Amino acid sequence: MAHTQGDTHGRLILHRAKQYVRVTRRKKPKYYVRHADMHPLANAPFVDNSYKFAGGGIVSTASDIAGLAHHCILGDFFKPHIKRLMLEETTYTQDIPDPQNPGFYLFIFLKKKRIYISEEKKTGYGKIGWRVVYDHKKRLKLAGHSGGACGGTSHVVVIPDEELVVCILINMRANPQICYEIAQLFSEKEILRWVPFRNKQN
Incomplete structure (x- = not known):
């Protein structure tokens, strides 16, 4: 250096x-x-x-x-x-609609609050x-x-x-x-x- x-x-x-x-x-x-x-x-x-x-600001x-x-x-x-x-690798949790839930499609049809599940995703x-x-x-x-x-x-x-x-x-x-x-x-x-x-x- x-x-x-x-x-x-x-x-x-x-x-x-x-x-x-x-x-x-x-x-x-x-x-x-x-x-x-x-x-x-x-x-x-x-x-x-x-x-x-602290996070950079250097000439190299x-x-x-x-x-x-x-x-x-x-x-x-x-x-x-x-x-x-x-x-x-770091991860984060994202809430996504749960299509396995019996009430999922009914909630979509009625345009009400959807039912969600948590899914862990990688950030890269x-x-x-x-x-x-x-x-x-x-x-x-x-x-x-x-x-x-x-x-x-x-x-x-x-x-x-x-x-x-x-x-x-x-x-x-x-x-x-x-x-x-x-x-x-x-x-x-x-x-x-x-x-x-x-x-x-x-």
């Missing part, structure tokens, strides 16, 4: 890239826009990232971030029980922000993380079975799919089928 430091206002950082945003017709910058090539680029507005040092390089991800997921940076806790994220994908044997197939601020984006993905780590830094807000597409070039696994994407426009 030789090239990683806090992003404090006023500090001049050598070789730092200029940050940009896409501007819509309303002249307001947007993070993700459809048909991005149709919206002109503009300089990103000033943001003081020192307010979020792709090699530093990739090295950190390698030590966190593949190395011994954390003790085994801490790593398991960090990568354990670990307990400390890592995006995780497991196979049917509960083995970790993929771990990824993204971050960013106004005019900047970082994405890192780790494939444990192949000891593959890919990290990209982009000087504007962009969809994380590009990081998985780059990882796919170096992997024989179907990475792009593991992670769904809501917006495929960069």
Whole structure:
């Protein structure tokens, strides 16, 4: 982490890239826009990232971030029980209509309050922000993380079975799919089928 430091206002950082945003017709910058090539680029507005040092707000390089991800997921940076806790997929409980209940369809017909049951669903994220994908044997197939601020984006993905780590830094807000597409070039696994994407426009 030789090239990683806090992003404090006023500090001049050598070789730092200029940050940009896409501007819509309303002249307001947007993070993700459809048909991005149709919206002109503009300089990103000033943001003081020192307010979020607890959860980010740092300046780094792709090699530093990739090295950190390698030590966190593949190395011994954390003790085994801490790593398991960090990568354990979280779940949430959602109430859904119960079609097995005899009164379910009657309640729908009368437009009254439905009868619900609780269903546990997976979030796709670990307990400390890592995006995780497991196979049917509960083995970790993929771990990824993204971050960013106004005019900047970082994405890192780790494939444990192949000891593959890919990290990209982009000087504007962009969809994380590009990081998985780059990882796919170096992997024989179907990475792009593991992670769904809501917006495929960069």
